[in-house]
Amino acid sequence: MVPSLVAIGRALYATLSDPSFYFHLGTTAYEIGIAMVIGGLSGLVVGILLGGSKFMSRAYEAYLYYLGPCPKIIFFPVMIMWFGVGPGSKVAMGAISCFFPVALNVAGGMREIDKVLIRVGKSFRANTWQMVTKIYLPAMRHPVINGVRLGLGVALIGTLLAETKLSNRGIGFLVIQAYSIFNMPQMYALLIILFVIAIGANTLIDRLGGLHDIKRS
Incomplete structure (x- = not known):
């Protein structure tokens, strides 16, 4: 049974x-924060490896699509x-949930980088760290941010589950405690809070990644 808006408002307050x-x-x-750091960084590294190596992509990327x-x-x-x-098991659930969308988005973004940029970096004898920070990441900002946004959503779901x-x-x-005692107003209030937090986190990621300015332009 869905409670009234007044009851939900009181429970929210x-x-x-x-x-x-x-x-x-x-x-x-x-x-969720620790899960995002672990899952996001590991997904970024794996995505760069898969996107930058045809051998690695052919050998392992299919498993990511299946899993x-x-x-x-x-x-x-x-x-x-x-x-x-x-908390360790919850962090692990969030991290493994976050890993896949980040890795797959970064791998796809790596393959979309202009080859001229890569040749320029190599012509200046840039090392691996310089190639990643000066060439790869700036060139695939969109895929990285989209992967982080998707990763945040599934990390939130995985951790809450x-x-x-x-x-x-x-x-x-x-949430499950409110549901178990049939306190529906509180359960809906908690879901509303989660919804608002998720929107705020996505907006923050957009602004930190500069996508907000790109969309406006």
């Missing part, structure tokens, strides 16, 4: 007024065995 909510929010934000669409929650029991029931399965803290825990 009560949730935001509760100091314990911010502890759970901080827990989820910490888990990418799989629901990552199937790996959660393995994550629990490896990292325990604490993990929190609903086995946790006593975090926004996912609050």
Whole structure:
């Protein structure tokens, strides 16, 4: 049963007024932040390797396409065995969810880089680090930012799902707790908060990546 807007509004006010909510929010934000760093950086490295090497692409990229669409929650029991029931397993779920869209977007972006730019970098005898920071990343800003945006979305989903399965803290825990006691107004209030946070995070990524200015121009 869908509660009334008034009931949801009251629950939203009560949730935001509760100091314990911010502890759970901080827990989820910490888990997602660490997951984004781990999954994003590993996806960036793998994407550059796959996009820059035909051999690596032919040998391994197909596996990413096969594993990418799989629901990552199937790996959660393995994550629990490896990292325990604490935040580590939630971070791992978020990281593995984030990894695939970042890696695939970066690999595709690498293949779209103008070959002239690569030849210029090599003619100046740029080392690998200089090629990545001065040539590759600036040239594929769009694919990288799009990969991060997609990675953020699936990392958020993966982390929250993990929190609903086995946790006593975090926004996912609050959502499943509200659902289990049929507190529908609070559950909808929490979902609204998550929706607003996701929009804000996507907007921030756009601005940090400069895509907002590109779209306006």
